[in-house]
Amino acid sequence: MDVHLTLNEARVVGCLLEKESTTPDQYPLTLNALVNACNQKSSRDPVLSLTSAEVTQALNNLIDQRLVSEESGSRTCRYKHRFCNTAFSHLQLSEQERAIVCLMLLRGAQTPGEFRSRSGRMATFGDVSDVESALQEMVSKELVVQLPREPGRRESRFAHLFSGEVDVPPAIKAAQSDRERIRELEQEVEELKVEVERLRYQLKANQ
Numbered sequence: 066m067d068v069h070l071t072l073n074e075a076r077v078v079g080c081l082l083e084k085e086s087t088t089p090d091q092y093p094l095t096l097n098a099l100v101n102a103c104n105q106k107s108s109r110d111p112v113l114s115l116t117s118a119e120v121t122q123a124l125n126n127l128i129d130q131r132l133v134s135e136e137s138g139s140r141t142c143r144y145k146h147r148f149c150n151t152a153f154s155h156l157q158l159s160e161q162e163r164a165i166v167c168l169m170l171l172r173g174a175q176t177p178g179e180f181r182s183r184s185g186r187m188a189t190f191g192d193v194s195d196v197e198s199a200l201q202e203m204v205s206k207e208l209v210v211q212l213p214r215e216p217g218r219r220e221s222r223f224a225h226l227f228s229g230e231v232d233v234p235p236a237i238k239a240a241q242s243d244r245e246r247i248r249e250l251e252q253e254v255e256e257l258k259v260e261v262e263r264l265r266y267q268l269k270a271n272q
C-alpha cells in the first residue's frame with residue numbers, strides 16, 4: 066500500500082473523515098477546530114495533546130501526499146481530506162468501509178462489536194455479521210488485517226494497514242504460541258491413544 070501514515074497524520078485524517086460525517090456544517094475544518102478534534106479525550110485512543118505546530122506539520126505532510134487540501138477563505142484557511150471517496154482519490158470505500166477506516170484511524174484496532182457500537186453517526190450495520198462481512202472484504206483488498214485473538218477476548222480485533230505492517234503485541238504472540246503447543250500436544254496424545262489401542266488389540270490377538 067502506497068499510503069504510510071504516522072500517528073499524527075492518521076489522527077488528522079481520521080478527524081477530517083469523522084467531522085465531515087458528524088458535523089458537516091463545520092466542515093472543512095479550521096486549524097483550531099482540527100487541533101481540538103485531534104486532542105479530544107473521548108472517542109480517541111491514544112489520547113493525544115498535539116500542538117498547533119504539530120498538527121500543521123502533519124497537515125503539510127498530508128498536503129504533500131495529496132491526502133489533504135487547503136481552502137483559503139476571506140478569514141482563515143480550512144482543511145478537507147482527499148483520502149477517500151473524492152475525485153482525487155484512488156481509494157473508493159462504501160459507507161460502512163469508510164466508517165470502519167475512520168474508527169481505526171481514531172481508535173486503533175477494534176473488534177467487530179466495537180465497530181458496530183461506535184459507528185452509529187457514520188454508517189448503519191444491521192448486526193455484527195454485517196460488520197464482519199465488511200471487514201473480510203477489506204481484508205481481501207489488503208486495507209485491514211485480522212489480529213490473533215487475545216487471551217480473554219471472544220472476538221479478534223482488526224487493524225488498518227495505512228501505517229504499514231501491524232506489530233502483534235508479545236503477549237498475543239506468546240498466547241498464540243501456547244495454543245499451537247497445546248494443539249501439538251493434543252495431536253500427540255491422540256496418536257498415542259491410537260497406538261495403545263493397536264498394541265492392546267495385538268496382545269489380545271496373540272493370547
